[in-house]
Amino acid sequence: MSVDAVFKALGDPVRLEIVTRLSDGSSYTIGKLSENLGVSRQGARKQIQALASADIIELHPAGRETQVCLKPDSLQQARLFIADIEQRWDQRLQALKRLLEDSGDT
């Protein structure tokens, strides 16, 4: 799964709410997860599917219900991507700072 797909999956308030709820580490049925999201059950189901397709959550069908739980690997990948961007940026700023200090010495 490419990292842009993970970001894309996180780029929606309903999906972000779902992820936030799942971050408590427990698993929810699709039905419970779909409550109070501000959209219909079927609307919520689509967002849950989108998150599953981005490998951010996992669905475990059991009997007539399906348990949903978080799968943090993709999230970590996304966080590391941002951290890398930030690190490059910081290194560049440090380099610029050193250049300024050196020229100030002469």
Added chain:
Amino acid sequence: MSVDAVFKALGDPVRLEIVTRLSDGSSYTIGKLSENLGVSRQGARKQIQALASADIIELHPAGRETQVCLKPDSLQQARLFIADIEQRWDQRLQALKRLLEDSGDT
């Protein structure tokens, strides 16, 4: 700017490539940034605008060109959001582990 909007802005390969290029800390003109992205200049321009609207980059017009540079604050916000999700998840796992160990002691 809400964090889902930041994620949304990062959820596209062209925009992600733009951010990656800018992460070297230098500034590029819109024209230079638009090269070799696989889309037309106008297509690239739209993505640049999307990133600017999400407060991920800044545009500085000067004469006939416009300099583009990264603005890492929104990125940090997004990274911290993910880090928080991961932390909650980890804490829950730790708690579960302790529970198992305790019950194993009895």
Added chain:
DNA sequence: ATAATATGCAACTATTAGGTTGCATATTGA
């Protein structure tokens, strides 16, 4: 058996996104 429950699937609509092309305009260099 039957009713309630949890979910899935399909069709449909409206909006947004990503992309294009064409043309206008302001700035700069020769």
Added chain:
DNA sequence: TCAATATGCAACCTAATAGTTGCATATTAT
């Protein structure tokens, strides 16, 4: 001045997204 350059703006197309409603189906509880 005049040509080249950098960019902006607008119209347009297509595909994807977010959402809906209605109905089907499998599972579970009484």
